[in-house]
Amino acid sequence: MSMFRAKRLDLGGFINGRVIRDHTKRKVFEQHEPERQALRYIIRNTSLPQRARAQAQLQLTQMHAYTRPTQIKNRCVAGGIARSVIRDFRIARYQFRQQALAGELPGVKKASW
Incomplete structure (x- = not known):
């Protein structure tokens, strides 16, 4: 359904x-x-x-x-969550972290200084 x-x-x-x-x-x-x-x-x-x-x-x-x-309301397209959604990517912070670490988000890399 x-x-x-x-x-x-x-x-x-x-x-x-x-x-x-x-x-x-x-x-x-x-x-x-x-x-x-x-x-x-x-x-x-x-x-x-x-x-x-x-x-x-x-x-x-x-x-x-x-x-x-x-x-x-801005909602995460991956999880449907409405809290802590990053506007540029339209995903929540946890999904953003997972996808960034997996290399699925173009132009995003882990910070190191």
């Missing part, structure tokens, strides 16, 4: 419920971002009537929570 979901959601690496939920949040955010930007522009534009700005603010607050950028 999880392999079917992986193909359908185009996910690679470790898959659990949290990874699927985060993937869904990213897709929903991507779809609704232009609309959110337009509403934020209307709210900040002081030359527009106050009623239109208030209506845009109401629309923005009533949008689903998954459309907010703060809902997206």
Whole structure:
């Protein structure tokens, strides 16, 4: 069952419920971002009537929570962990250490001084 979901959601690496939920949040955010930007522009534009700005603010607050950028969490693509994820490689520190020592990460070598 999880392999079917992986193909359908185009996910690679470790898959659990949290990874699927985060993937869904990213897709929903991507779809609704232009609309959110337009509403934020209307709210900040002081030359527009106050009623239109208030209506845009109401629309923005009533949008689903998954459309907010703060809902997206950086997760490790190898282990699905959300803590201590290195952004450049999108993996957690333990996975980073293992892959670096195995020579699987290009341009990364153990420090020695």
